[in-house]
Amino acid sequence: MIVHFEPPSEEGIASVVRSASAERVTLSIVGGGTRTGFGNPIRADRTLSTRRLSGIVTYNPAEMTMSALAGTPLSEIEAALDAKGQMLSFEPMDHRPVFGTSGEPTIGGVFAANVSGPRRYVAGAARDSLLGLRFINGRGEVIKAGGRVMKNVTGLDLVKLLAGSHGTLGILTEVTFKVLPSRSAAATVVVSGRNDAEAAAVMAEAMAQPVEVSGAAHLPESVRGRFVAGALPEGAATVLRLEGLADSVALRAQRLSGALARFGPVSQLDAAQSKVLWAEIRDVKPYADGTMRPLWRVSVAPSAGHQLVAALRLQTGVDAFYDWQGGLVWLRMEADPEAELLRRYIRAVGGGHAMLLRAGEDERARIPAFEPQPSAVAQLSERLRASFDPSRIFNPGRLAAIA
Structure with a gap:
């Protein structure tokens, strides 16, 4: 039976990590649990959730910045912003429909996975709104990076690095981000x-x-x-x-x-x-169909999306629609994920990357969920992961350090 931890404080999370590091046991890092089934399977000894680390720390509508603990439900963040006529510019996706999961999306999970929606191609990704953060590395150390205003660039690269790292570099405990006025x-x-x-x-x-x-x-x-x-x-x-x-x-x-x-x-x-x-x-409603049929999130040049889909349709059963002016292609395969075929065709239309968002357990175990990195980039990612998490206790089996 896997032990599940839900510490209510940053120090409590750090203590669990230090113990895990000393004992050489691995941890599956989760927030609200809404993306269960995403990516390559995580084979961990214990589960560590940030769900109880919840609450808005500071909110300054005049400066259009907010700080919140990582486990704060996204709905709570959006309600507080809506009351002041403000919003998250990057329009984060709710993954529950396509995964058939429950729970509540958390603000920490949004930034950990760099979750961005239809407005992303004009307003930037989630990481572009992130100003600062606190996180716990694989040694159980609490680290602060960034600040509450854009001009304070101390640690900005570290902030961008953690956003989209999918829990492989550290556990987010607090995030500070900019917001924008709502569109009336x-x-x-x-x-x-x-x-x-x-x-x-x-x-x-x-x-x-x-x-x-x-x-x-x-x-x-x-x-x-x-x-x-x-x-x-x-x-x-x-x-x-x-x-x-x-x-x-x-x-x-x-x-x-x-x-x-x-x-x-x-x-x-x-x-x-x-x-x-x-x-x-x-929220990719057409493919929130209650199945685990393979679902790909493909990013290519806007002019290449329809070419990619046309080529695939000649070879395999595929359904698709397009966002981001055609640069984001949501592909649902009718049977096999066809990873090799898909990635070969992506290279043929000029390059891009494909993320296997959803598939059956067997397919997720054998197919890299993230686009394979060039050798030099893969080596850099491994060095980063070794620096942040030397004992490799965070999310074992997750193959990408940065997405």
């Missing part, structure tokens, strides 16, 4: 009936317009019906989000609609419909 209004311009290649041209044209598009996605006919039942017109949907003040959004939506009319039928979704649609895009 939103609308989505929809261009209907375009195939994947045509949609890439539509999104490129939209991004070239001076209208500040904050979301650009393409939903092929195979998935369109699984989004916002009844709200999207018939046919594949290329969707462009506009946010800001109501009058500005209305004017920009009109201009964008006019600029895109030559591509095909154009319609609009209102603020309420837009909110639902982009939350479903963020």
Whole structure:
């Protein structure tokens, strides 16, 4: 039976780590447990959760910064920000639908996995909002890096390094991050009936317009019906989000609609419909199907996404839709993950990386979940991991130090 620890304090977590290091036992590091089943299986002797290390430490709306303990539920963070008309700019995904898990996403887990949603390609990733942190290394030492304002760059590289390390370098105990004013209004311009290649041209044209598009996605006919039942017109949907003040959004939506009319039928979704649609895009609703069919998160150049999918469809059963102007491709394989084929085709279209987000236990055990690193980068990652966690007690089996 695996022993489970949930210390309520930073020192309690550090004490567990020091004991584990002395005894040479391994630890599986978890927050809210919402990403159970992600990545290569972790084979650990004990589980250490930050769930009880919870609470907002400081929040200064005027300076648009917040500090919170790592186990603070994301819902608590978002509620506090919403009360002051502010938000997390990077729109973090909720992984529970695609994994079929329960629990509560935590702010520490968001930054540990660098979780970023549809706004990422214009607002930056989660790590770009992270100003400072406290963490515990593999020796059980508490380390502070960064600060509460952007101009304080002390330890900034360390801050960026921990974000996206998936619990392989240290255990986050407190995070300090910047926030932004909420967008008071939103609308989505929809261009209907375009195939994947045509949609890439539509999104490129939209991004070239001076209208500040904050979301650009393409939903092929195979998935369109699984989004916002009844709200999207018939046919594949290329969707462009506009946010800001109501009058500005209305004017920009009109201009964008006019600029895109030559591509095909154009319609609009209102603020309420837009909110639902982009939350479903963020949370990959079409593939939250209660199965463990292999699901890949693929990042390539925006112009290459549709080429990659077209090549794969000639060889294997695959379903897909596109976010980040086509640069983020969500791929669900019908049977085998086809990792070798996928990664070979990614190289053929100019490069990128593929993360196996979900698969059965056997597939996760045999396929590298993260893109294999070039030799020099892999050696650097190993040296970093040896420096932060010399006894290799954190998340054994997780193959990437940085994502």
